Amino acid sequence: MTMRSMQAKFIVFCNKNGPKILNLISPIWFLACILGLNWMAHDHIFDFLYTTESKVGQMARFLAWFMSAEMIINWIFLCTVRSTYRNTDENNKKRLEHEKTYPQLTSEGVAYEQLREQRPTLGTGNWSVVTQYTGSDVKRTAYPYWGWKPCVVCSFYRPPRCHHCPICEECVLKRDHHCFFARQCVGLNNQRFFVVFNFWAVMLTTFSIPQVLCYTKLSVWPNMVASELFLPWTIVRYVVGTSPAYTLLLVFQIYSLVFFVLTAGYFLHNQLTCIDQGLTSYEKENRDTSFTTTCKSRYERFACVFGRSQLWVNLFIPYHWASEPTDDGMTWQSMKKD
Numbered sequence: 399m400t401m402r403s404m405q406a407k408f409i410v411f412c413n414k415n416g417p418k419i420l421n422l423i424s425p426i427w428f429l430a431c432i433l434g435l436n437w438m439a440h441d442h443i444f445d446f447l448y449t450t451e452s453k454v455g456q457m458a459r460f461l462a463w464f465m466s467a468e469m470i471i472n473w474i475f476l477c478t479v480r481s482t483y484r485n486t487d488e489n490n491k492k493r494l495e496h497e498k499t500y501p502q503l504t505s506e507g508v509a510y511e512q513l514r515e516q517r518p519t520l521g522t523g524n525w526s527v528v529t530q531y532t533g534s535d536v537k538r539t540a541y542p543y544w545g546w547k548p549c550v551v552c553s554f555y556r557p558p559r560c561h562h563c564p565i566c567e568e569c570v571l572k573r574d575h576h577c578f579f580a581r582q583c584v585g586l587n588n589q590r591f592f593v594v595f596n597f598w599a600v601m602l603t604t605f606s607i608p609q610v611l612c613y614t615k616l617s618v619w620p621n622m623v624a625s626e627l628f629l630p631w632t633i634v635r636y637v638v639g640t641s642p643a644y645t646l647l648l649v650f651q652i653y654s655l656v657f658f659v660l661t662a663g664y665f666l667h668n669q670l671t672c673i674d675q676g677l678t679s680y681e682k683e684n685r686d687t688s689f690t691t692t693c694k695s696r697y698e699r700f701a702c703v704f705g706r707s708q709l710w711v712n713l714f715i716p717y718h719w720a721s722e723p724t725d726d727g728m729t730w731q732s733m734k735k736d
């Protein structure tokens with residue numbers, strides 16, 4: 399087997415199985431990190447950094463528990479609250495109403511090649527392209543982004559902003575993206591938990607990193623060799639028996655904390671910007687500038703996701719049952735064409 403064919407096989411394998419593997423490993427990694435961090439903090443780090451009676455030490459212990467609990471609660475809601483679109487008669491009636499109100503947003507579809515010829519400068523955000531394969535034939539049909547369009551996998555019409563997730567194997571209302579750490583799509587009903595989860599992840603990691611580094615420097619570093627800071631090398635050293643398990647866990651935790659603070663920081667910023675502009679991540683990337691949010695105030699724009707309530711309460715209690723998003727996932731009164 400040549401190098402090139404091995405490489406091609408590896409790429410095909412990654413494309414086919416990569417999402418499934420990530421979906422399996424990511425939540426295990428997240429849970430191992432948060433449990434490992436708490437075990438290290440409460441059994442080793444706090445005892446080393448603070449004296450038993452110190453008020454600062456007690457506060458640090460409380461904050462570590464509290465922020466971890468908030469993260470896990472929001473993660474559980476993020477994993478379990480779905481935004482699946484159901485093909486009911488009532489929803490189909492909504493489609494017909496939508497077509498009457500916005501005849502320009504037809505769900506008939508036009509041949510994609512023809513559309514490209516007529517309008518070569520067409521932005522990708524204005525249209526959704528549905529691809530169908532029959533034998534060796536490929537048929538591409540374009541539908542207005544803000545209209546209803548068929549899902550070829552589920553064999554029904556789905557509302558604007560609803561996208562099919564090949565990993566969740568369902569159509570998801572106001573789909574933002576698939577979150578591997580929650581094995582779930584972030585969409586209409588659970589976006590709020592995703593935002594709050596990222597908020598607490600940023601808080602907890604920012605709080606933990608200086609303490610973990612300080613503890614490592616003062617307590618573990620004197621017994622370490624510099625090369626142990628390079629994780630792959632620490633793994634090799636642990637396997638051959640020259641590094642203790644505790645050093646490996648600590649180095650792994652430091653790498654994970656840096657990864658999580660960067661990832662959660664990116665997503666928190668991305669989500670807050672999207673909500674403030676009334677867009678999903680997909681729409682922000684493939685921006686259709688002809689549609690803008692009609693929500694005048696920032697409060698209204700955040701109510702589309704968090705409901706009409708005191709926003710800060712969401713940070714502490716996931717009370718979605720008492721404060722539903724003002725968006726319904728099918729009709730988009732808050733988005734209007736210029």
Ligand SMILES: [Zn+2]
Nearest residue numbers: 549552562569
């Ligand atoms: Zn679908």
Ligand SMILES: [Zn+2]
Nearest residue numbers: 563566576583
């Ligand atoms: Zn998904």
